[in-house]
Amino acid sequence: MKAYVIAEGQGLDALQLRDRDVPKPGPGEILVRMKASSINYRDFLTINHAAARGITEERIPNSDGAGIVEEVGADVTSYKSGDRVVGCFFQDWVSGPITPKTMASALGGPIDGVLAEYVVFKENGLLPMPGHLSFEEASTLPCAALTAWNCLIEQGNATAGSTALLLGTGGVSVFSLQLAKACGIRAIVTSSSDEKLARVSEMGASEVINYQTTPDWELKVQELTGGRGVDVVVEVGGAGTLAKSVEAVRVGGTISLVGVLTGGKIDPTSIMRKSVRLQGIYVGPQVMFSKLNAALVQNKIHPVIDEVIAFDDARKAYELMQSGAHFGKIVIAMP
Ligand SMILES: NC(=O)c1ccc[n+]([C@@H]2O[C@H](COP(=O)([O-])OP(=O)(O)OC[C@H]3O[C@@H](n4cnc5c(N)ncnc54)[C@H](OP(=O)(O)O)[C@@H]3O)[C@@H](O)[C@H]2O)c1
Known part of the structure; x- marks a missing residue:
């Protein structure tokens, strides 16, 4: 599969495309064929300043993505092949207060992110996509939308x-x-x-x-x-x-x-x-994400997407963010 990594290089030159094996889902894990990944300012910073953020080996960037379940590992009961899903920013934060352990499970930072054709998520690190949204729209939710909900409604x-x-x-x-x-x-x-x-x-x-x-x-x-x-x-x-x-x-x-x-x-x-x-505030947990999604469905809210950029041109997404010309979200679409 194709996957972007943060490698050696100055600025956005650190973003490089690699060929990697498709990962296998272990017990309690789910393999997702990614369809879209939205970017956040944090992803831009991580690519530009990986070493300063404690990243010392090649790391797949981006926290936010949506796709289709390809395969489920042993003991997975909540999902089946073909389900449309959206990832959670933290793979290990279901509910309750944030802890150092949950912080260490942030995609595209301490652990590999989602800018790849296939990604393995934990069963509690996913949610069903809100039914009224496209993959591009759903991919914008895990960080920015949940943070907005937490800032405004919860906290x-x-x-x-x-x-x-x-x-x-x-x-x-x-x-x-x-x-x-x-x-x-x-x-x-x-x-x-x-x-x-x-x-x-x-x-x-x-x-x-x-x-x-x-x-x-x-x-x-x-x-x-x-x-x-x-x-x-x-x-x-x-x-x-x-x-x-x-x-x-x-x-x-x-x-x-x-x-x-x-x-x-x-x-x-x-x-x-x-x-x-x-x-x-640091994004939010899975249970809070479910509440946000219910509100989006109830109010028929569609995320505002500035531009959708092809996977092979991913660098352009971060350049657009750097320019500050965007309004709302920037999305990278997978093949
Ligand atoms: N802690 C968390 O959980 C969390 C989660 C998500 C994001 N964040 C952080 O929140 C910030 C925004 O993230 P984002 O993804 O929404 O970024 P973004 O999409 O890149 O938005 C940046 C926007 O901020 C506005 N801005 C820049 N300088 C400003 C200033 N001096 N005063 C007022 N507005 C200013 C600009 O709006 P105009 O073009 O309209 O001027 C710019 O378009 C980033 O620092 C990001 O790291 C934190």
């Missing part, structure tokens, strides 16, 4: 009538907007591009702010919320945007911190003074 406790601040228009933020709209949550969205802001307005954003032409966007958020601040921020920016997010959130509100897009330093005084709940 953010947002419900109908809550107000959320969503930064930018990448994968996590666009899913957050779709979920907010489905749940009756008012969404204020920022972007560097007026064109992208027009798109999020069409999708149901309540208010939009261009964070380049309005660098004091936290003040605008305060103004839009009558000086109260938002209930929850889906913080994809990281250190460079966090201080502004602290200003934009209400007293006692939640910042769901997931991103590392920007660098900077933050004075924590306002976090204390405003009793802000700053919650680090």
